[in-house]
Amino acid sequence: MSGRSWFSWNRTQNVHSLDRLRQLYSLLTKNKAVTQNNKALVVETLRSISEILIWGDQNDSSVFEFFLEKNMFQFFINLLNSDPGNHVCIQLLQTLNILFENLRHETSLFYLLSNNHVNTILTNRFDFEDEELLAYYISFLKTLSLRLDSNTVHFYFNEHQADFPLFTEALNFHAHSESMVRAAVRTLTLSVYRIREPALEKSFLLERTAKPFFSQLVYDCQQIAIAIDTQHETGKVEPQLLNDHMDFLHYFADIISNASSALGNMLIELLLQKLLSVYAAPIF
Known part of the structure; x- marks a missing residue:
């Protein structure tokens, strides 16, 4: 029976019910290997599962x-x-995004975050050359960041290994050409910096990631400032350069105001060392 006929055959049944979820589970177990013949069925099954779980949660x-x-x-x-192809990966990311965005009960959320499943998803090697897949992945990162607080951070952060895939995977896109992607990454990092968790701050942020990330940010901003200064001498500065420069300055201000004093001071020191000289150079 094709995917279309199966779903049409069940239209008379309650689409939001435990029986319906049982049927969908049975479908998945019979279609563990994705092929061209069953790909549409698997995608529709994943989509339907998310709807039922949201309904069931409430x-x-x-x-x-x-x-x-x-x-x-x-x-x-x-x-x-199983390497099911981009179309199935997109639907899987969309399904998870819908779940994390709409679940109301804390116990449901904690289950989804347990067993390291989310970190496994985050570190999967997706085909990010596919722009649609990348968009859903970034949306998933952003949704997870909105669920990030002192109660949930331990599901993401492995203290013993000082490993935090949600953060490190997001940083891979901090300089992406698309402004919406960069904005999502910055939103996520600010969510992390707001958390006051000693182990996270000491063993992961201060000792491993903050300085190289802040240094790269300051360098990128420095290059934009130099380009603006160079173009200013010709009498015409690209508006996008000015916008990007202001975005960096606002982001630096957000980090300093949201992060701990130790992280904020680290960024301020780098700004004074690397960026102030660029601004001051024309004066001397």
Whole structure:
């Protein structure tokens, strides 16, 4: 039976119910390997599962209990590891994004964050040459960052290994050509810097990531400032350069105001060392 006929056959049934989720789970277990013949069916099944789980989170706890009992998140991981193609990966990211964005109950959220499943998704080697896939991945990062606080950070951050995939994977896109991607990364980093967690700050931010990241930011801003100064001598400065420069300055201000004093002072020191000289150079 084709995917289209299966879903048409079930239109008379309640699309939001435990029975419906059981049927969808059965479909997934019968289609573990994605092919051209069943790809559309798998995509539609993933989309429908997200709808039912959101409904169940708000109306029927047995729906999410079934999701837990069958360890369906692990099935998502297995599906991803089978290299199902970009179309399925996009739907999987969209499904997860919808779940994390709309779940209301803390227990449901904590389950999705447990067992390191999210970090496994984040570190998967997606085909980011596909712009649509990249857009959904960045959207997923942003949604996760909005769920990030002192109660959930331990699901993302491995203190023993000083590993924080949500943060490190996001940094890979901090200089992306698309402004929306850069903005999402900056929003995520600010969410991290707001958290007051000693182990996170000391072993990960201060000792591993803050200085190289801040140094790169200051260098990038420095290059823009130099380009502006060079163009100013010709009498015409590109507006986009000015906009990018202001974006950097606003971002620096946000970091200093949201991060701990130790992180803020580190950034201020780098700004004084590397950037102030560029601004002051024309004076001397």
